[in-house]
Amino acid sequence: MPMTWKTGGVLLGLVFFLAILLVKPIGVSTQFVILDGIIADAVNPDLVTATDDGFTSTNAYLAKSGGKYAKSVGNPLNYSFVFVLAMMLGGFISAMARGGIDARDHKVPALWRANYGDDPVKRYLVAFLGGFIVLYGARLAGGCTSGHMMSGMMQTAVSGYIFAAGAFAAAITVSILMFKKEA
Amino acid sequence: MMSIILAIAIGAAFGAVLDRIGASNPTVINKMLNLTDLRLAKAIMLAIGLGSVLMFTGQMIGLVDVGHMSVKAAYAGVFLGGLLLGGGWAMAGYCPGTGVVAAASGRKDALFFVAGGLLGAAAYMVTYPMWKASGLLDPIWGGKVTLGVVPGSGYDGVTNLPGDILGIVLGLAFIAIAFALPERLLGQPSGQAHPAE
Known part of the structure; x- marks a missing residue:
């Protein structure tokens, strides 16, 4: 649903x-x-x-x-x-x-499978590396998608807009480069 | 004790909503980020807009305590950290909040994301003095500032506009953009039904 x-x-x-x-x-x-x-x-x-x-x-x-x-x-x-x-x-x-959640999604999500196959080890490695970068970046920025982007922009915080500009610039670029095939 | 009850109630509601809108599903996240399915982006814009309108209207009629606002400082590292977070968000398909929700909902790859996140946060704790010394954490544009001056908030504004009215106007703008955004920007519609998840 x-x-x-x-x-x-x-x-x-x-x-x-x-x-x-x-x-x-x-x-x-x-x-x-x-x-x-x-x-x-x-x-x-x-x-x-x-x-x-x-x-x-x-x-x-x-x-x-x-x-x-x-x-x-x-x-x-x-x-x-x-x-x-x-x-x-x-x-x-x-x-x-x-x-x-969909049983096939337990280890490797659908869009990842469509682009990189269903080898869980490869997926786990990238998820781990992504987690490292996300949290290192979030602590450098002083917040994440929830605190900076959603809570911040909702309160008209200037820092929230700066954060969102950086986050989406990188995220959209990386996502378009990484996920060319559709699930 | 009351604050713990509120933490459980609001936290559980937040986790459940993130699950239901697909924010904890990396496929939905990357279809948003590669601009092939913007429905999640529309939901997020609507949420920010609605939250803003309710909060600032509530402040103006005295229902919402202005003291509950908490504005984070602006500094160069916010943009740099945002870039890093964005890159990792696209790679993994998870951000900190959706990663923990995904791990709890049975996604094994999210457990690896959370483990990597704990290590990344620890790495920042260790390297923090270097960032502090670099000056990239020094406040810019006044630091903890809002776009207008929100009455009673104690925060400065980058403009002299009334911050509460500006917040409502911007909130309505977010809602308008949510409705105006197309569901898809790049590529051809596949014509397939959206997966059940």
């Missing part, structure tokens, strides 16, 4: 509006840093430490802005981190409720 773009757009807009009405704008990519911090702090408990007025870290990035990220690592049960866990729950339930 494909959803029309109008219904989907209205629902997506309502979610972004509800988030800012009730709490704050939606953002996701910071939580990759928080999870990294939680894992690294479990291995090396000296990474994030409590101070008299909050948290700090031996890592300059976690310690920046008054230890804002260090605090989230020290308190994983915070709004933004739970939000991303809940996204996974919502995505899972939604996918199951429509009978799950």
Whole structure:
């Protein structure tokens, strides 16, 4: 049951509006840093430490802005981190409720198969490399498609427009070059 | 505790909507990015526009707390990071939010995307001092600024226009573009039915 773009757009807009009405704008990519911090702090408990007025870290990035990220690592049960866990729950339930994703798509998506065949190893490698570049870029930019582009442009943030210009310039170019055959 | 309940409710709704509009399906993402099927782009433009109109109208009638706005800083690295993110987004077909939703919905390639993402975020944490020293993270155009001046927000505007009214006008423009965009820009329509997903 494909959803029309109008219904989907209205629902997506309502979610972004509800988030800012009730709490704050939606953002996701910071939580990759928080999870990294939680894992690294479990291995090396000296990474994030409590101070008299909050948290700090031996890592300059976690310690920046008054230890804002260090605090989230020290308190994983915070709004933004739970939000991303809940996204996974919502995505899972939604996918199951429509009978799950196409079985042929489990390892290699359809458009990729049409262009590069169904070898999962090749697909996994590119997905991994893509993930690395996406999150490195998102942290350099200070946000991702959710936080910068959608939440940012919705609030008329200048940074959101700068981000969207860069993201779409690269994404459209790479996609046209990589995916010439249709699924 | 209330904030955790809200996180679960809004987060789950966001994840479910991303799944239903196909944003967590790399095929749908790349058909948008290679300009052969723009229905997802139309949905996103409509969402940004509607969100903007509701938020700024809500602020003007006192329903929405202006203090809930959170504007990110503008700096050269935003564009550079955007370029990187865009390239990886097209390669993988996932961005951070849709990647985690896809992984949860049973896409194994998305697990590799998330693993790569965790490593990429860690690499940034380690190399952050270099970027900081480069000056590319220094604010430009006033840093945390909006296009107009939003009353009570505390953010400066790059223009002196009333930011809330400008936000509503731009929101309506986004909605108009969503409707005006063709469903397809490049190539010939295949005439095939759209896959069920």
